[in-house]
Amino acid sequence: MVPTWLDVLAWVALLSALTCAAEIVWDIRVRGWRQHMAVMEWVWPITALYAGPLATWAYRAWGRAATHRADDAGGMPEKPFWAAVAVGTTHCGAGCTLGDIAAETVVFLLGLQLAGSALLAEYAGDFLLALLLGVLFQYFAIAPMRGLGLRRGLAVATKADVLSLTAFEVGLFGWMAVMSLALFPDPHLRPASPAYWFLMQVGMCIGFATSYPMNWWLVRRGVKEAM
Template sequence: MAPQWLTVVAWAALATGLVCALAVIIDIRGLGYRQRMPIMGWVWPVNAVYLGPLALWAYYRFGRPRSGRWRAEHGDPPDTPDWATTGIGVMHCGAGCTLGDIIAESAIFMLGVAIAGRAIWAEYVGDYALALLLGIAFQYFAIAPMRGLSLGKGLWQAAKADVLSLTAFEVGLFGWMALMAFVFFPAPGLHPDSAAYWFLMQVGMMLGFVTAYPVNAWLIRKGIKEAM
């Protein structure tokens, strides 16, 4: 069982993330600040789920100016600094990882799946597989339209751009999950039916952002991954 203070903090953090995600969705879908790259309309709110106010700030600073409506109102947006371009690239990868992790974690818990008697090993397999599938899909819908690629070539380029980035993201997250399972909350541990679990997963995703950042900087610099 999580201590009461952690549960309170968890609910506050989760609510903040959801409110920030909703604010981005309203701005893009409701107010018409639709992204010129449609997939980014999903990337920004998904990242807000775990990055909260930081993602909201980044959206208003770097995402909103890329919309057609903002350009019509203000003209060309200012240049995006390299550090922000890399951060947006990590968010693009992080969106697939986040959705994959949420879906896989929930499914594994509800189905009671375990490997070698521990749920965490099943979570590692399920999280990585689904995150990879969604991550490549996110990359495909960014790279293929920009480069005018066919389905096959687009998927290949998406895989090249995403596998290393996604793996680096999961290194940070999986390391944190190991601490959750074996150090902070050993058996019976925390499970996806508690707010504390998902709050700690938010923290793990932030760590994944950190571990994926240098890899994305290299991928963008080498032209393997498109600057978002």
């Protein structure tokens, strides 16, 4: 059974995250803080789905600086390198987040298992969908910046995203194992519970932390663009 305090905390965290995501969408679409890079108009609110108020802070600190409105106001200070890497990591995390949400839901609704394990089925679905969406997000960032065509752009996006995405999933999958095998071994916590999605928010934040060093290295090597 899920403790009452965890259910309450889960609802607070999830509602806070949804509110933050909606506020960022409103800021971009209605208040007119349109991003230079169109894909970031998706990345910022998706990041808020797991990082909540922290994503809102990062968006206001760095996201608004990369907008046409900021240009009209004379521009904003350039981000330090560590912040540029963090924004690039949110880019990777957005694909992972959407892929994970979709895969977890499908595995749960269809009762899928791999080798008799729902957790392994979640791992497989999460990684495949996250990779597909992550490459697409990366393509729409890199291709316009470098002026690449479809084939070359997808090849470069795949090269840039596979390592960073894998690093993200290492952190998330490790946490999912803790959730399934240690915190809630019997009965397993499932996506029908708000506590499940709150703990997945925690896992995605861990994934961000494990992906950040890889993104740093990829940017330094010129494989990924500084965002």
